[in-house]
Amino acid sequence: MRVRFVLGEVMTGIRRNLTMTVAVVITVAVSLALFGAGLMVRSQVDLMKDYWYDKVQVSIYLCGNTSEVISCAQGPVTQAQREEIRADLQSLQPLVEEVYYESSAEAFQRFSDQFRDAPILSSISAEDLPESFRVKLSDPTKYDVVASAFIGRPGVDSVNDQRRVLDTLFAILNGFQTGALVIAALMLLATVLLVANTIRVAAFSRRRETGIMRLVGASNFYIQLPFLLEAALAATLGALVAIGLLALLKAILVDGVLTPSFQFTNFVGWDVVAQVSAIVFVTGVALASVAALVTLRRYLRV
Amino acid sequence: MIRFANVTKHYPTQVRPALDDVTLEIAKGEFAFLVGASGSGKSTFLRLVLREDRPTKGSVHVAGKDLGRLPNWKVPHLRRQIGAVFQDFRLLPNKTVYENVAFALQVIGRPSAHIRAVVPEVIDLVGLAGKEQRFPDELSGGEQQRVAVARAFVNRPMILIADEPTGNLDPATSIGIMRLLDRINRTGTTVVMATHDAAIVDQMRKRVIELEHGQIVRDQTRGVYGVTR
Numbered sequence: 001m002r003v004r005f006v007l008g009e010v011m012t013g014i015r016r017n018l019t020m021t022v023a024v025v026i027t028v029a030v031s032l033a034l035f036g037a038g039l040m041v042r043s044q045v046d047l048m049k050d051y052w053y054d055k056v057q058v059s060i061y062l063c064g065n066t067s068e069v070i071s072c073a074q075g076p077v078t079q080a081q082r083e084e085i086r087a088d089l090q091s092l093q094p095l096v097e098e099v100y101y102e103s104s105a106e107a108f109q110r111f112s113d114q115f116r117d118a119p120i121l122s123s124i125s126a127e128d129l130p131e132s133f134r135v136k137l138s139d140p141t142k143y144d145v146v147a148s149a150f151i152g153r154p155g156v157d158s159v160n161d162q163r164r165v166l167d168t169l170f171a172i173l174n175g176f177q178t179g180a181l182v183i184a185a186l187m188l189l190a191t192v193l194l195v196a197n198t199i200r201v202a203a204f205s206r207r208r209e210t211g212i213m214r215l216v217g218a219s220n221f222y223i224q225l226p227f228l229l230e231a232a233l234a235a236t237l238g239a240l241v242a243i244g245l246l247a248l249l250k251a252i253l254v255d256g257v258l259t260p261s262f263q264f265t266n267f268v269g270w271d272v273v274a275q276v277s278a279i280v281f282v283t284g285v286a287l288a289s290v291a292a293l294v295t296l297r298r299y300l301r302v
Numbered sequence: 303m304i305r306f307a308n309v310t311k312h313y314p315t316q317v318r319p320a321l322d323d324v325t326l327e328i329a330k331g332e333f334a335f336l337v338g339a340s341g342s343g344k345s346t347f348l349r350l351v352l353r354e355d356r357p358t359k360g361s362v363h364v365a366g367k368d369l370g371r372l373p374n375w376k377v378p379h380l381r382r383q384i385g386a387v388f389q390d391f392r393l394l395p396n397k398t399v400y401e402n403v404a405f406a407l408q409v410i411g412r413p414s415a416h417i418r419a420v421v422p423e424v425i426d427l428v429g430l431a432g433k434e435q436r437f438p439d440e441l442s443g444g445e446q447q448r449v450a451v452a453r454a455f456v457n458r459p460m461i462l463i464a465d466e467p468t469g470n471l472d473p474a475t476s477i478g479i480m481r482l483l484d485r486i487n488r489t490g491t492t493v494v495m496a497t498h499d500a501a502i503v504d505q506m507r508k509r510v511i512e513l514e515h516g517q518i519v520r521d522q523t524r525g526v527y528g529v530t531r
Contacts (some may be wrong), residue, residue, distance in 0.1 A: 215381065215386055220378070
């Protein structure tokens, strides 16, 4: 194997076909960046599900001073009503795993912690926040059982399933992810076709060389290697650009904007970025190489 | 060295076969002319020797190998034992004389030291010493064909195939090329040359195989071009 000679041929090939190579690098970069972003959104959703499904509760808000629903017409919840609700919740075991009572004062404490710096804090007092039962279910999907038992009951203001809220959020994120992956798939298809075309043009523009190589008995491998390396090199460059874009996405959007603004949840870490980068890199180089090999089989026969 | 046994070659687009039941043997070290009108089957014959095509019927043996049984991946090794020269030279215009000849060795993976030793030798043999750094368009037609011969011969093939090598050259230059081929033949290389050049065939007095409509109509050991034209 004459490495320097082969590399020389690769460089000549790239120089002659520079615009096409640049086009390949760009499409590979954009499609892989989208693909990687889709994968990152998915890890984000998984991460949030793990984090939140463990914490979600059904909240049963009890009537307070400001409640306006019919079941609260008789004013704030009485001690007897409160005890009755607690007893009924206990009787729903094993579906109800844990019951935690949060008083108005505790709710206010939690609220003040969460919105430490927000101006809204000064206009709210403990009386404005309802007391509630926080119920953890052994099977979070059986929310309806609890809801039907307590909604409309005297002393109960409302029953709120946090899972509902989260599921809407996850649906939106999943939509983003699917969209990104579909566009990425289309872009990858375009990339494959572009690589195939680039190779075809390159094979045509070098048909004198390849013709002589065939004639003097160069092996197929030797004839095809420069073309294959060209495609792989362009794909490698594109993949590196894509990985750079993903790192920027993580550093600027996730670490710079999302994390400071939404402190209630975790965001994907650099480990996920590294993992996605590896997948993106292998996918890009493999796709380009396979596209190149298939095209070469058609256009550079012995 | 080359043996055809009842070889027929049909091309799908043509009714008449390009070669029709050809049986013939060219021995090691022989010099043979292949003559005949255009379309008589000369080029098909050479393509079958190089295994650019396979025969429809019959068997082709080259350098001791049955080409019908030679797997695709071994074809390059066969071609390393066959040098080929064409009417249109087929040089690379962006490479110098030296690079054009060295290219044939580089692409079959020969080591640099071997290339540096062998290429000047062959360039000297074909009479182009001192012109190593010229580009093909700075050379005359005869000189370009000498480069092509050097490239075909640099790997010391057992067989040299020449398809109308003097077709683009004037008679005086052609004689020079023929002397060169004769010298290569005398090193033990089998030479098969397809040609239309009657003067050259008559002068060389070598074996002449005449094809007509894909059949051998004449095979003389010290022949002349003959009347067909």
